[in-house]
Amino acid sequence: MRSVFVTGPGSVEVREIEKPEAGPRDVLLRMRASGICGSDHMYISVGGIPPNQGRTPLGHEPAGEIVEVGAEVTGFQVGDHVVIDTMAFTDGLLGSGGDQGGLNEYVVVRDAAPGRQLRVIPRDIPWEVAALNEPMAVALHAVNRLEPKTGDKIVIFGAGPIGLGALLGAKSKGAGHVVVVDLQQERLETALRIGADAVINSATEDVKxxxxxxHGRSVGGFLRDARPDTDGYIDA
Incomplete structure (x- = not known):
């Protein structure tokens, strides 16, 4: 099967490797889609991740289809569509320094268990949408850490995939007014289309x-300078 590897600083190759085999407690996946993350660019620039530097498989934003289920595995069946927790693999982080990557044609999930490494999703979700599971989970985690309350005024710095996901997450949590800040007008227009209450182009506008x-001026405190009455900030 084919797999994408970082082979050195600035070097990526598609290699032919052996297709993995599933044991009685494992599940074999056929990869159907995988996002390309900014961290993948970093992995490439430094030549991979130890201990697999020079031979690091890529891909940690995947979605796949189950093609084989071990005899001792329960909760899955052949044909299931799944999203993947790449940090829950028992043999190393998928696509982030482990021995497998989501840009493989096939990935074996050792000691597979429902809700641990895999979650079954409806089959009508397009693969390219399913592959957004990982970055959207990152965005929602940021929102959960912020713990916005209903009606809060929120600012999100960055209108890339994580920032836009944080926007959706903040609105779903009841945030009252969400402002998105970015340098690229096209991204800001996307933010407005999916629910931002306002946007700021920091290349041409004074953010403060x-x-x-x-958001108005914050009342009270010991600061001499005026500061916005914003309840929370997310750096995405």
Whole structure:
């Protein structure tokens, strides 16, 4: 089967390797889609991740289809569509320094258990949408850590995939007014389309002054300078 490897600083190759075999407690997946993360660029620039530097398989934003289920595995069946927790693999992080990557044609999940490494999803979800599971989980984790309350005024710095996911997450939690800040106007227009209450282009606008206009001035405290009455910030 084919697999994508980092083979040195700035070097990536598609290699032919042996297809993994599933044991009685394992599940074999056929990879159907995988995102490419900013960290993949970093892995490539440094030549991979120890101990697999020079031979690091890539891909940690995948979605796949179960093609084989071990005799001792319960909760899965052939044909299931699944999203993957790449940090829960028992043989190393998938696509982040372990021996397998989501840009393989096939991946074996050792000691597979429902809710641990895999979660079955509806079959009508497109593969490219399913592969957004990992970055959207990162975005939602940021929102959960912020713990926004209903009606809160939130600012998100960055309108890339994580920032846009955080926008969706904040609105779903009841945030009252969400501002997205970025340098790229096209991304800001996307933020408006999916629910941002306002956007700020930090390449052309004064962020602090715009936030004072949008969220008002905070009352109280010991700061001499005016500061926006914003309840929470996310750096995405």
């Amino acid at each position: 002054e715009r936030l004072l206009e949008l």
